[in-house]
Amino acid sequence: MEYILSDRVQTLKPSAIREIFKYAADPTVVSLSAGNPAPEAFPVDAIREISAKIFEENPIAALQYSVTEGYAPLRKAVGDYMKKTHNIGRDFDDLIITSGAQQVMDLITKSMVNEGDTVICEAPSFIGSLNSFRSYNARLCGIPLESDGMNLELLEKALQTEKNVRFIYIIANFQNPSGVTTSLEKRKKIYELAKKYNVMILEDNPYGDLRISGENIPSIKSFDEDGIVAYAGSFSKVLSPGMRLGYVIAPKTVVQKMIVCKQGEDVHTNIWAQMVAHKFMTEYDFDGHLAKLREIYRKKANFCMDLLDKYIVPNKITYQRIDGGLFIWCKLPDGVDMADFCKQAVLRKVCVVPGNAFLTDEKEQCSSFRINFSTPTDEQLEKGIKILGELAKEIL
Amino acid sequence: MEYILSDRVQTLKPSAIREIFKYAADPTVVSLSAGNPAPEAFPVDAIREISAKIFEENPIAALQYSVTEGYAPLRKAVGDYMKKTHNIGRDFDDLIITSGAQQVMDLITKSMVNEGDTVICEAPSFIGSLNSFRSYNARLCGIPLESDGMNLELLEKALQTEKNVRFIYIIANFQNPSGVTTSLEKRKKIYELAKKYNVMILEDNPYGDLRISGENIPSIKSFDEDGIVAYAGSFSKVLSPGMRLGYVIAPKTVVQKMIVCKQGEDVHTNIWAQMVAHKFMTEYDFDGHLAKLREIYRKKANFCMDLLDKYIVPNKITYQRIDGGLFIWCKLPDGVDMADFCKQAVLRKVCVVPGNAFLTDEKEQCSSFRINFSTPTDEQLEKGIKILGELAKEIL
Numbered sequence: 151m152e153y154i155l156s157d158r159v160q161t162l163k164p165s166a167i168r169e170i171f172k173y174a175a176d177p178t179v180v181s182l183s184a185g186n187p188a189p190e191a192f193p194v195d196a197i198r199e200i201s202a203k204i205f206e207e208n209p210i211a212a213l214q215y216s217v218t219e220g221y222a223p224l225r226k227a228v229g230d231y232m233k234k235t236h237n238i239g240r241d242f243d244d245l246i247i248t249s250g251a252q253q254v255m256d257l258i259t260k261s262m263v264n265e266g267d268t269v270i271c272e273a274p275s276f277i278g279s280l281n282s283f284r285s286y287n288a289r290l291c292g293i294p295l296e297s298d299g300m301n302l303e304l305l306e307k308a309l310q311t312e313k314n315v316r317f318i319y320i321i322a323n324f325q326n327p328s329g330v331t332t333s334l335e336k337r338k339k340i341y342e343l344a345k346k347y348n349v350m351i352l353e354d355n356p357y358g359d360l361r362i363s364g365e366n367i368p369s370i371k372s373f374d375e376d377g378i379v380a381y382a383g384s385f386s387k388v389l390s391p392g393m394r395l396g397y398v399i400a401p402k403t404v405v406q407k408m409i410v411c412k413q414g415e416d417v418h419t420n421i422w423a424q425m426v427a428h429k430f431m432t433e434y435d436f437d438g439h440l441a442k443l444r445e446i447y448r449k450k451a452n453f454c455m456d457l458l459d460k461y462i463v464p465n466k467i468t469y470q471r472i473d474g475g476l477f478i479w480c481k482l483p484d485g486v487d488m489a490d491f492c493k494q495a496v497l498r499k500v501c502v503v504p505g506n507a508f509l510t511d512e513k514e515q516c517s518s519f520r521i522n523f524s525t526p527t528d529e530q531l532e533k534g535i536k537i538l539g540e541l542a543k544e545i546l
Numbered sequence: 547m548e549y550i551l552s553d554r555v556q557t558l559k560p561s562a563i564r565e566i567f568k569y570a571a572d573p574t575v576v577s578l579s580a581g582n583p584a585p586e587a588f589p590v591d592a593i594r595e596i597s598a599k600i601f602e603e604n605p606i607a608a609l610q611y612s613v614t615e616g617y618a619p620l621r622k623a624v625g626d627y628m629k630k631t632h633n634i635g636r637d638f639d640d641l642i643i644t645s646g647a648q649q650v651m652d653l654i655t656k657s658m659v660n661e662g663d664t665v666i667c668e669a670p671s672f673i674g675s676l677n678s679f680r681s682y683n684a685r686l687c688g689i690p691l692e693s694d695g696m697n698l699e700l701l702e703k704a705l706q707t708e709k710n711v712r713f714i715y716i717i718a719n720f721q722n723p724s725g726v727t728t729s730l731e732k733r734k735k736i737y738e739l740a741k742k743y744n745v746m747i748l749e750d751n752p753y754g755d756l757r758i759s760g761e762n763i764p765s766i767k768s769f770d771e772d773g774i775v776a777y778a779g780s781f782s783k784v785l786s787p788g789m790r791l792g793y794v795i796a797p798k799t800v801v802q803k804m805i806v807c808k809q810g811e812d813v814h815t816n817i818w819a820q821m822v823a824h825k826f827m828t829e830y831d832f833d834g835h836l837a838k839l840r841e842i843y844r845k846k847a848n849f850c851m852d853l854l855d856k857y858i859v860p861n862k863i864t865y866q867r868i869d870g871g872l873f874i875w876c877k878l879p880d881g882v883d884m885a886d887f888c889k890q891a892v893l894r895k896v897c898v899v900p901g902n903a904f905l906t907d908e909k910e911q912c913s914s915f916r917i918n919f920s921t922p923t924d925e926q927l928e929k930g931i932k933i934l935g936e937l938a939k940e941i942l
Contacts, residue, residue, distance in 0.1 A: 151744065151746075151772060151773050151774050151797075152744070153658075153746075153797065153799045153800055154658065154712065155657060155658060155799075155800075155803055156656065156657060156658055156659055156660050156663075157660050158656065158660075159656065159657050159803045159806065159807065162803070162806050162807070162810075163806065164805070164806050164809070184611075185611075186610055186611050187610070189606045189610065192605070192606065192609045192610075194601070194605040194606070194609070197601065197605070197609065198598075198601040198602075198605065201597055201598075201601060202594075202597075202598060202601075205590070205593065205594040205597060205598075206594075209588070209590040209593070209594065210585045210588060210590070211788075212788060213588045213590070213593065213786035213787075213788045213789065214582055214583070214585065214588075214786075214787060214788050215580075215581075215582050215782075215787040215788060216788055249645060249790075249811075249812040249816075250812050250813055252810070252811065252812055252813045253811060253812050255810070256810060256811045256812075260552065260554065260555065260681065261551060261552060261555050262549075262550065262551060262552055263552055264552050264553050264554075265661065267552075278809065278810065278813070281806070281809065281810045282810035282811070284810075285656065285806075285807055285810045316550065348547065348548070350547075350549075376547060377547055378547050386611075390609035390610075391609075391610060391611045391813075392607075392608060392609045392610050392611060392612055392816065392817035392818065393609065393816060393817075393818065394645075394812055394813065394814070394815070394816050401547075401549065403549045403551075404549055404551075407551055407555045407558070409560070410555065410558050410559065410560050410677070410681075411555065411558070411681055413560070413674065413677065414648065414651070414652060414674065414677045414678035414680075414681045415645075415648065415649060415652045415678070415811065416645040416646050416648055416649050416652075416790055416812065417646055417648045417674070417787075417790065418790070419790070420645075420788065420789055420790050420816040420818075420819055421788035421789075422788065422789065422816075422818070422819070423816055423818070
C-alpha cells in the first residue's frame, strides 16, 4: 500500500539529537549531547516513600481515570507556590497540569496557530519546541539571540512584517541551547512589544530553579497584567522527567481550548505522578530540595567551565559563561566547518550536538555546538572535553 | 486582549459527557454516564508490590528521561503477547507505547490527515476519538451501525463518493456506545473494502479482553497481510486507566511519523507506568487476571441487563444484549424527545449520556442513550435503572 501522509509530517524529521543518541548509546562514547538531569538530583527516597504511602492509603484514586485539567490538589499547590514565590498568575489566568512542558508547546500551538501562521522564536532555540510548532505547519521566524536576549530591533521588525504572528516563544532563563539569560530590561521591552502588536508570549521556564549564580530575574509572566503571556513550567528538572509532568498558567480563554485539545490527546496526565508531585511539594521540603539541586548543578557547571578554560578556550573555541541551566554553547572560529568538527569528535568518541539542529532552518550556517554537563560523570566530562581540546588544537 | 484561536478549535467543544459529569459529581446523583473500570478490577496488590520493587531495584530508570517509542521490554512483551494470543503484528509492522489509546487517535490523525480530509467512522462512535479527529479539522463521515456492524452498502458508497478518505475508524468489539460487535463476515468485508479503495483501517480495541459471552472473533488486524490496518490497544481496562498506557501496532512507515509527532507532544509516556505494566505482564498471571476481570464484568453486565428487563423494557425502552464491554445502548420509542428524557432523568437524579453526543453531527436526530454498568455499585445501578423505568412509565 502507498501510505499517504499529512502535509504537516512530510518534512518533519526526528530530532537531530535523537540521531546523535544512537552514537551516544555506544558505552565507549562520551556523550555530552544529552539533557538529562543528573541522577543524583532525583529525590529517590522521598518518591519511594510517597509512592508507597499512596498505594497504601489511596490506591484506587491513583489508578482510576481522572480529570483532564489535572489533579485538583496539585493544581492548587502549584498555583499557590507560583503566586507566592514568583508573583505568577492573576484572576484572568487558569492553571492546568500537562504531560511535561512539551505538551504545553503542542496544546498552545494546536489552540492558537493555523497552518501557515507565524511563531517567532529565539535563534537558536530548543529543538523539541520548534518541532512541536512545525508539526502544525507553523512558519518559524527566528530572532538572533544576543548575550542578554533577543535582538529587539529585529524582533520589532518581525512583528511589523511577518503575517499572522500568533506568539513569541522565549526561554528567558539559561536558554537551551545558548545558555543565554534575557535581561530584565529586555524582558520588559519584549512584553511591551508583544502588547503593542497584539501578540501572545509563550514563556518556557524549565531551568528557572537551577540558577547557580547571580540574582533571580522576574519572569515575563510576573508582570503580565494584560493577559498576554502563557507560562510553561516543568517538573522534569526539579523532580523527575520520566514522570512527564508540566503545567501551563495562561489566560482562561486559551486554557479552556487547551483542555479540550488535551482531552483528545491523552485524556489526562498520569495520575500517580500528579499525586506524588503534590505530596512532594506540600509535605516535603521543596525549597530545600531546590537549594540542593542548585548546589549539585553549581558544582557540575563550574567544573565544566573550568575544564573548558583549561582544555578548549586556549584552542580558539569560545563560550559565554552561564548562570544556570544544563547547557553550554561553544563557538568555533568563523569559517570553521562546524559539522565536520562534530563528526571528527564522534570519531574520537565524544558526542556534542551540532548547533544548526537548533535553528529554524537547519541548513543555515552555524559555527556553534552544544555541550551538556548534567548527564556525564566528572570523569566522562573531563575525558570528553580534553578530547575536544585536542581535536581543536589539531584542526583549528 | 482579543485572543485569536485556531480554526481547528473554534467549534471544538468539551465532550458532552464532561458536562454531564458536573451533575454526576453531586453525590446524591446516580451516575450511569461514566466509563470507568470497576474499582475491584484493579490489581492493586500487584501494582503496589511491583512499584515498590522498581523503586528498590531501579529507581533512576523509573524517573529519568526515556525513549519516545516506549520502554523496550514492554514493547517486546506486548508485541510477543499480541502475536501469540491474537496473531497481530507482521514483519512490516512496528509497535510503540502511547499515553493511552487516546493518543493513538491523535498521532495517527496528525500523521495522516490533512485539514478537510475525511475519516469514516461508525455512527454512533466513541466521542473521544471523534473529538480527536475533529481537532485536526478532519471531515467525519458516519456509517450507521447495524446489530452486526456497519452497513456495508453505505460504507462502500462513502468510499466511492467521499473525497480524500484517510482511514476507517472502527471499534469491532462491544463498541462504545452501542455495544455492537462486528461479525467476522463484516470484518472481512470491511478489510476487503479498505484494500479495494486503498484506505487504512484504524481498529480500536479497548474492550476486546472483556468478553462475557460468545466466542472471540479475530480482530481485523489479525488478517492484515497487506499492511493496511493500524491497531490501537489499551491498558486502561485491563490494568489501570490512570496510568495512561496504550499502544499501536501499525505499518512502520506510519509508526515512524507517529514517533516524530509523539516527540513533539509529550516526549515519551510516563516510564514508571511502562515498567509496572511490563512486570505485570511478564511476572504475574496476566491471563488469570483477564479471566478474573471477565468474571467481574460478566456479573455486572448480567445484573444490569436483568434490571433493564425488569424495570425498563416493559416500559418501551429497548436494548441489544451485549457480549462484553462496559456499555448498554438503550433506545426510546421513535418520536420521543430523547434529550428531554435525559433531562428529566437528571432532575430525578440519574445521569445517562444522550446518544447524539456520539454522532458525527450532534444535531442529528437520535432516540438512544448510553448507560454504563462498570462504575456504579449494584445498589446504585438498581436505584438508577428503577428510576429510569418509572420515568419511562410516566412519560412514554
